[in-house]
Amino acid sequence: MPELPEVETVRRQLTTLLRGRHVVDATSHPSEKFCSALEVVGSQLIDVRRRGKFLLIDLDDGRELIIHLGMTGVLRPTATGTLDDPYVRARWHFADGAGFEFRDVRRFGRIAVVSAGHYTGLLASLGPEPFDEAFTPQSLYEALRRSTQAVKTQLLGQRPVAGLGNIYADEALWFARIHPARHVVGRPAAARLHGAIRDVLRAGIDHGGTTLRDYQTVEGGEGGHQHHLACYGRGGLPCERCGRPLSRITVGGRTTTLCRSCQR
DNA sequence: CATGTCGCCTGCGAGC
DNA sequence: TGCTCGCAGGCGACAT
Numbered sequence: 001m002p003e004l005p006e007v008e009t010v011r012r013q014l015t016t017l018l019r020g021r022h023v024v025d026a027t028s029h030p031s032e033k034f035c036s037a038l039e040v041v042g043s044q045l046i047d048v049r050r051r052g053k054f055l056l057i058d059l060d061d062g063r064e065l066i067i068h069l070g071m072t073g074v075l076r077p078t079a080t081g082t083l084d085d086p087y088v089r090a091r092w093h094f095a096d097g098a099g100f101e102f103r104d105v106r107r108f109g110r111i112a113v114v115s116a117g118h119y120t121g122l123l124a125s126l127g128p129e130p131f132d133e134a135f136t137p138q139s140l141y142e143a144l145r146r147s148t149q150a151v152k153t154q155l156l157g158q159r160p161v162a163g164l165g166n167i168y169a170d171e172a173l174w175f176a177r178i179h180p181a182r183h184v185v186g187r188p189a190a191a192r193l194h195g196a197i198r199d200v201l202r203a204g205i206d207h208g209g210t211t212l213r214d215y216q217t218v219e220g221g222e223g224g225h226q227h228h229l230a231c232y233g234r235g236g237l238p239c240e241r242c243g244r245p246l247s248r249i250t251v252g253g254r255t256t257t258l259c260r261s262c263q264r
Numbered sequence: 265c266a267t268g269t270c271g272c273c274t275g276c277g278a279g280c
Numbered sequence: 281t282g283c284t285c286g287c288a289g290g291c292g293a294c295a296t
Contacts, residue, residue: 001289033272053290071289072274087274106273108290122291149267156290166289213275213288253269254289 002069003053004130004163005204006215006223010075011050013218017077017100018045018057025093031107037090039113040065052126052162064116066123070108072214075100105214126162130201135161140197141190151193152180153252161197167210167232170257171200174231179263180251203228231257 002010022044028037044060055075057065067075078091078099085103090111093099102109114120127143128135143160144151154160155169164172173180175196178189185193209215209223212233216222230240235248239259247260 003290068291070273070291104273105275106288108273110291147266158290255287 001071001165001167001212002073002209002215003165003168003204004050004201005168005207005225006209007050007053007055007069007163008205009209009223010069010218011048011055014055014057014075014100015048017218018048021045021094021098023092024095027091028111029089029107031089033107033110034089034102036111036113037065037092037102039063040092051123051129052158053165054123058116059113062116063113066110066112066114066119067102068110070104070106070110072106073102073104073109074214074216075102076216076218076220077101122158125159127159128161130161130163130197135194137187137191137194140194141185141187144185144190148183150181150183150251151178151185152254152256156252156254163201164197166254166256167212167229168197168200168204170232171230172196174257174259174263175200177262177264179260180256180258181249182264231259233257 023040026038026041028034040059046058046060049056053068055067059065078101087103087105088101089104089107091099091101128139140160144154147154152169152173155164172193176189176192178185178193204210204225207223207225207228208217210225211222212226231246234246235257236245238244239246239262242259242261244259244261246257249256249258
């Protein structure tokens, strides 16, 4: 489940692979989620950027190719001479025969082409980038105060800050000692959460992302952050802070792990 | 506008 | 062994 650290890891590797390349041909799965891939034919790929969990690939003609990896999306160079992979949803070819492809078993991912900056939906209303100076303890405090939803639900909604998913939301709330179902977050707690969000995302990026099931890098490797998780997926195991077993609950319909003792 | 619910997808592991 | 079922879960569409 690619979240910001995974998408950022992919972005960095993809940049090397794509920058300056000309797309001369493309194929795609017939679903309208993926068929926009064909619109890139004839364009040059200038740069790969990221906003939240979205990859934004600048084209030379004033457009952008937007790719969301969804749950199981993988971007990788197209290997020559391999058997047909039924889960490849889009494939882009360069003039020299190389290319790259989007593999997405569960088809939760999405591909779009828009004129530069003309975003719609979630991408248009995303909260600040976590490492941008616009993301501050104060901005987080004010964003969380605007809604009465549980703090974790708000974080997953991408408005207080962009890029968190279930894994890093649980991690950040554990480090900040905030109960995920809490509805009111005061200034001190918001400041702790702000720091924790940056810390867990930074660690995730430094480890190349978290590979639990499907996530893999452009180079076909795994991330390393799964060996550093303090909370997510550790229900029943002892809390690294207090030693009591971590609990599993549901918040906003999402499986959530927390320490009932440390997180209030 | 804010919030809640549903549907999208498929592989995997538990249980019978 | 072979089957069913629940689960993983980000996000868009839609209803209230």
